[in-house]
Amino acid sequence: MLPGLTLPPSLRRLVDAFTGCFTTPTFVVFTAMVVGMVAQTGSTTVCGMLAGAGLAQQWSHDRVHRFFARAVWSIDAIGLIVLDLVLTHLLDAGAVIVLAVDDTAHRRRGKKVHGASWIHDGSAPSRNKLAFGHRWVVVGVVVALPFMTRPVCLPVASRRWQGKGSASTVEVACQMVTSIAERLPGRRIHVVADAAYHGTQVRGLPEQVTWTTRLPRNAALYRRAPARTGKRGRPRLKGDKLGTPAEVAAGLIWRAVSVARYGRVESVQTAVIDCLWYGAFGPIPVRMVCVRDRDDPKAPTLALITTDLTATVADVVARYAMRWAVEVTFFDCRQTLGVGQARNRVPLAVERTWAFGMYVYSLVVLWYALHGHNPDVVTERRLSAPWYLAKTDPSFADMLTTLRRTLIAARFMPVRPAQPTDAEIRQVQHAWALAAA
Numbered sequence: 001m002l003p004g005l006t007l008p009p010s011l012r013r014l015v016d017a018f019t020g021c022f023t024t025p026t027f028v029v030f031t032a033m034v035v036g037m038v039a040q041t042g043s044t045t046v047c048g049m050l051a052g053a054g055l056a057q058q059w060s061h062d063r064v065h066r067f068f069a070r071a072v073w074s075i076d077a078i079g080l081i082v083l084d085l086v087l088t089h090l091l092d093a094g095a096v097i098v099l100a101v102d103d104t105a106h107r108r109r110g111k112k113v114h115g116a117s118w119i120h121d122g123s124a125p126s127r128n129k130l131a132f133g134h135r136w137v138v139v140g141v142v143v144a145l146p147f148m149t150r151p152v153c154l155p156v157a158s159r160r161w162q163g164k165g166s167a168s169t170v171e172v173a174c175q176m177v178t179s180i181a182e183r184l185p186g187r188r189i190h191v192v193a194d195a196a197y198h199g200t201q202v203r204g205l206p207e208q209v210t211w212t213t214r215l216p217r218n219a220a221l222y223r224r225a226p227a228r229t230g231k232r233g234r235p236r237l238k239g240d241k242l243g244t245p246a247e248v249a250a251g252l253i254w255r256a257v258s259v260a261r262y263g264r265v266e267s268v269q270t271a272v273i274d275c276l277w278y279g280a281f282g283p284i285p286v287r288m289v290c291v292r293d294r295d296d297p298k299a300p301t302l303a304l305i306t307t308d309l310t311a312t313v314a315d316v317v318a319r320y321a322m323r324w325a326v327e328v329t330f331f332d333c334r335q336t337l338g339v340g341q342a343r344n345r346v347p348l349a350v351e352r353t354w355a356f357g358m359y360v361y362s363l364v365v366l367w368y369a370l371h372g373h374n375p376d377v378v379t380e381r382r383l384s385a386p387w388y389l390a391k392t393d394p395s396f397a398d399m400l401t402t403l404r405r406t407l408i409a410a411r412f413m414p415v416r417p418a419q420p421t422d423a424e425i426r427q428v429q430h431a432w433a434l435a436a437a
């Protein structure tokens with residue numbers, strides 16, 4: 001790419017939303033890092049982002065390292081601006097917000113890396129699930145794009161788990177969800193998470209937030225608290241014990257329900273009971289929803305628990321299925337965008353760089369939804385790769401490629417009548433020579 005930083009107006013309008021988070025010189029570096037991470041096809045280290053922005057010959061690498069390691073700005077404020085952009089452009093005003101919560105392991109090496117420790121990596125291919133590095137808790141807004149058959153999760157909050165003896169991942173997630181709820185007073189928010197995210201911390205969430213998760217097999221369920229007897233003493237906080245999810249499900253009535261999940265509509269068997277999960281949620285009323293793919297008592301059963309008592313069974317099952325979108329986001333961020341390839345070691349840089357990459361992912365998807373989508377993107381992809389017989393949706397790689405092409409076009413597009421520079425002519429001639437070779 002030609003030297004110098006030139007942004008297309010469509011991307012400039014999105015990036016300008018972050019001007020209030022930085023001083024003017026720091027905002028220039030922020031813009032360069034966003035463009036650099038998008039444009040870099042090689043390693044997305046900090047210097048790699050500088051090279052991707054086409055500024056390696058103009059700027060010292062210390063300028064961009066200082067941006068992550070010492071400059072005064074807040075990574076949480078960046079996430080909240082991303083949240084505002086997503087809600088403004090991709091959701092209707094007043095629409096219910098679905099947040100997916102999960103954590104992911106980021107492997108690091110080196111004794112001097114801030115905060116690195118031994119963590120559990122559930123996605124490791126080997127039986128040994130231990131990894132040395134960081135554990136990140138991510139909250140993303142799940143949106144349905146008109147050109148996609150599956151929902152997309154766009155990260156808007158990300159924090160590193162500080163390790164043993166600090167706040168748990170559930171507490172970290174609740175802190176981020178609370179910050180989002182405070183920024184959106186009056187908006188209904190539904191949180192979906194896997195079985196690891198439950199605990200007493202959920203009790204302190206604002207009333208506008210509901211929580212849906214998967215029940216562990218050893219969870220102890222109870223009936224709702226009985227009515228007051230009028231006698232002296234503290235009234236009962238819970239009713240009789242019902243048992244584990246499997247024991248409770250065995251005595252329920254199952255019905256067939258049509259559910260939209262994973263890009264298709266399916267008929268599943270469901271059973272419902274209102275109860276208490278006193279060990280995790282205390283006296284908060286909850287509802288257990290059991291799901292089977294077929295009408296067979298021996299079929300695997302998925303037990304969900306939710307604090308949303310007004311949603312239908314189909315809505316609860318479909319909402320929990322949306323949680324898988326955050327797993328797809330983790331894969332795309334690592335494998336396609338290169339999040340996590342930076343080798344920062346100092347505290348501020350460690351806390352900022354990984355989360356910065358997650359927010360760039362959200363900006364790429366947001367830009368594509370607003371300005372980049374064209375049905376020909378999928379058609380061209382299927383022509384160039386005819387083995388993708390079932391491809392109907394643009395992948396994140398397609399979105400990233402479209403934005404990269406737009407950035408290249410903006411670099412070459414004349415903004416004023418002038419002759420190309422010698423450097424520009426030499427780069428184009430070199431590209432022609434490579435194409436003819």
